[in-house]
Amino acid sequence: MRPSPAEIVRTLVAGRLPALVHLARRPGPHQARHVTDPDGRVLLLVPVVSDLAAALVPPDGDTEVATVLDVLDLPPAAGAPSLGRAWVSGWAARLDGDEARHAAVDFATVQPTGDLLDVGTRFHLHRFEVVEARWERAGATRRIDPDAYAEAEPDPLHPVEAELLADLADHHGDQVGAYLRRRLGLTGSEAGGPPRVVRIDRYGLLVSHGRPGARRRTRLAFAQPVADPAELARLLHPMLCPRAAGRA
Numbered sequence: 001m002r003p004s005p006a007e008i009v010r011t012l013v014a015g016r017l018p019a020l021v022h023l024a025r026r027p028g029p030h031q032a033r034h035v036t037d038p039d040g041r042v043l044l045l046v047p048v049v050s051d052l053a054a055a056l057v058p059p060d061g062d063t064e065v066a067t068v069l070d071v072l073d074l075p076p077a078a079g080a081p082s083l084g085r086a087w088v089s090g091w092a093a094r095l096d097g098d099e100a101r102h103a104a105v106d107f108a109t110v111q112p113t114g115d116l117l118d119v120g121t122r123f124h125l126h127r128f129e130v131v132e133a134r135w136e137r138a139g140a141t142r143r144i145d146p147d148a149y150a151e152a153e154p155d156p157l158h159p160v161e162a163e164l165l166a167d168l169a170d171h172h173g174d175q176v177g178a179y180l181r182r183r184l185g186l187t188g189s190e191a192g193g194p195p196r197v198v199r200i201d202r203y204g205l206l207v208s209h210g211r212p213g214a215r216r217r218t219r220l221a222f223a224q225p226v227a228d229p230a231e232l233a234r235l236l237h238p239m240l241c242p243r244a245a246g247r248a
Helices: 005-012 053-057 095-108 114-118 146-152 158-171 173-184 229-240 242-247
Strands: 021-025 032-035 042-047 065-072 086-093 123-128 133-135 140-144 196-201 204-209 216-223
Touching: 005 086, 005 140, 005 146, 005 196, 032 095, 042 053, 042 065, 042 086, 042 095, 053 146, 095 114, 095 123, 114 133, 123 216, 133 146, 140 146, 158 173, 158 196, 173 196, 173 216, 173 229, 196 242
Parallel strands: none
Antiparallel strands: 021 032, 021 065, 032 042, 042 123, 065 086, 086 123, 086 133, 133 140, 196 204, 204 216
């Protein structure tokens, strides 16, 4: 198994990566702090005095502004492939009163910041439901059904993926290398060095192996998707514990 395109887009726009905002018929793009709420709606935390705030003011007679959120994946380690780029769009409206307070709680769940205490004074929250989603990778762009996007979940390992990869490489390199050689049927004398994990998601590991100039990437799937980093740690225990690895 592997993440679906809808899951990848939900993961990219969840709020852990930098984002740009594009607005119809307005100069830009603008940098923005954002998250997505449990329903996949995009929340923008916008300083009251800013170019983005001015651009988000609807034209006379309207209450919403056509908005596109643009998020590019940042590979978590050297040599790791990018998940690509996500574009989600909808009609953004400013939130006030109870709606703003409830949205601030959703925002804090993903990205806690003291600036949320100033929503309504120094900052405003804007929200839009995703009506169009696209996933761009390797020069190809794929449209994602908005309902599939809304039903998908962000990958629970993505926020800590860089730390997980660094820990495997720095503290468990020998154990991981031995485990991967067994799984991939390698001899242990690879010209390009030992196989290494270059990406982790809830469905499995992406492993780079092979000689220089001809490196290959192979997915090793987990028996079942993991729910959180704690479950991943239990799943990887046979890899990291030599005695358990000997029985794998």
